[in-house]
Amino acid sequence: MVFWILTGGLIPWLLLAVGIFFIIYLKGGPLRHPIRMLREFTKKPKEGAMSPRRALLLALAGTLGVGNLVGVANAVWVGGPGAVLWMWLSALVGMILKYAEILLAVAHRRVGRDGFFGGSYYYITDELHRRRFGRLAVWVGGGVAVLMIANALSMGCIIQANAVSTSFSGVFHVSPWVVGILLMGITVPIVLRGTKGISALTEVLVPIMTLGYLILSVAVLILRREVLGDALASIFSSAFSKSAVGGGLLGFFTSRALRTGTMRGLMSNEAGCGTAPTAHAAADAESPASQGIWGIFEVFVDTVLLCTATALVILVSYGDVSMLGEDGMMMCIRAYSVVLGDWAAYFFCAAVICFAWATLLCWANYGMESLRFLSQRKKWRYLYVAVFGGCIGIGALLAPAQIWTLADFAITALTTVNIVALCLMRKRVKYETDLWKLRK
Numbered sequence: 001m002v003f004w005i006l007t008g009g010l011i012p013w014l015l016l017a018v019g020i021f022f023i024i025y026l027k028g029g030p031l032r033h034p035i036r037m038l039r040e041f042t043k044k045p046k047e048g049a050m051s052p053r054r055a056l057l058l059a060l061a062g063t064l065g066v067g068n069l070v071g072v073a074n075a076v077w078v079g080g081p082g083a084v085l086w087m088w089l090s091a092l093v094g095m096i097l098k099y100a101e102i103l104l105a106v107a108h109r110r111v112g113r114d115g116f117f118g119g120s121y122y123y124i125t126d127e128l129h130r131r132r133f134g135r136l137a138v139w140v141g142g143g144v145a146v147l148m149i150a151n152a153l154s155m156g157c158i159i160q161a162n163a164v165s166t167s168f169s170g171v172f173h174v175s176p177w178v179v180g181i182l183l184m185g186i187t188v189p190i191v192l193r194g195t196k197g198i199s200a201l202t203e204v205l206v207p208i209m210t211l212g213y214l215i216l217s218v219a220v221l222i223l224r225r226e227v228l229g230d231a232l233a234s235i236f237s238s239a240f241s242k243s244a245v246g247g248g249l250l251g252f253f254t255s256r257a258l259r260t261g262t263m264r265g266l267m268s269n270e271a272g273c274g275t276a277p278t279a280h281a282a283a284d285a286e287s288p289a290s291q292g293i294w295g296i297f298e299v300f301v302d303t304v305l306l307c308t309a310t311a312l313v314i315l316v317s318y319g320d321v322s323m324l325g326e327d328g329m330m331m332c333i334r335a336y337s338v339v340l341g342d343w344a345a346y347f348f349c350a351a352v353i354c355f356a357w358a359t360l361l362c363w364a365n366y367g368m369e370s371l372r373f374l375s376q377r378k379k380w381r382y383l384y385v386a387v388f389g390g391c392i393g394i395g396a397l398l399a400p401a402q403i404w405t406l407a408d409f410a411i412t413a414l415t416t417v418n419i420v421a422l423c424l425m426r427k428r429v430k431y432e433t434d435l436w437k438l439r440k
Helices: 002-006 011-025 034-040 052-063 067-079 083-107 120-130 134-172 176-192 194-223 225-237 242-254 288-315 318-324 328-340 343-374 378-397 401-424 426-438
Strands: 110-112 115-117
Touching: 011 083, 011 401, 011 426, 034 288, 052 194, 052 288, 052 343, 067 083, 067 288, 067 328, 067 343, 083 120, 083 225, 083 288, 083 401, 083 426, 120 134, 120 343, 120 401, 134 176, 134 343, 134 378, 134 401, 176 194, 176 343, 176 378, 194 225, 194 288, 194 328, 194 343, 225 288, 288 318, 288 328, 288 426, 318 328, 328 343, 343 378, 401 426
Parallel strands: none
Antiparallel strands: 110 115
């Protein structure tokens, strides 16, 4: 029981409860003003600054992953078609949590030579200082930063590198040693360039891989259009069975999962974990609330758009793929290849490689920014990059079970602390939301 709690057993329910609270407390917040939200996406960024859009794409690089494929397959297999509806409804909770934590990150960020920077450790520390818990603020803020680094090296590096190596070696029969060396060679120089270098790459990589995956999914749905209506109808008709509710929640909370279980590879969109605020804090946003709205869009892309595409592709060919339900990866590969042919399996593996590499780059940035919170000395930055590069090599060869345990514990602790901070700072979230509503 203790191990189950420490590795995230209660986290989905904690997120669900706090998310519902914020929806009620903010009276829907920006979600009640969809037209005004859309206007935020049309505003031109300041020249030379990191745009809100670029910050969004950097954050998406960390949340879009192979679990968007495998976790959804698992949800449909466990809960049936109705699980998809509950994933959509659960996304509302993710949207409001992501909005709140990004809002706070922008409100409490810092300014340096290279622009804005921040993260959950800054607003957590500021809030504890405000409440006159000076010593506790130092320990908790530092602890959050250390956990971010630990998660960057485990889930964000070793596990992602292993996904790339496994996919590349399995399809193209290249030695894991070679894959590891190549991956280090194309990753370390980018990481050394810092946030600007990483975000410049993810700004190009994320749209391409997302669009490519959606095009492939739409092609499948067009070819199976005669059963698409039945697939959509089944989502609603079976949504209220016990297995569908459980499966849908499982899909929402594990859609980045590489194996069944709540904490396998983080939650679908990392809402409430306190990780994405690191990326969004760097944006030259008009206001904290306006950048928070980009976080809402992040959840939409991750959970509603990509997860729905994966689910529908599986459902229109469910009779041909259901026997592979225990292996989510093979279930997804079969769902595409049974319609498009064997070449789709190669494309799917390429997508896995791109998703995993984007996540690796994003988490390299999260770890480096967390290190900045702990120390401004450059020697620690170079040491971190060296260790991160070494972890890429380790991950290319193997991903020990203990790494999953470390990642589970780190994200559980991060989420718990962050959720408490969001509740303590709820009035600031409401204040900034009300200010946004008053602006024309």
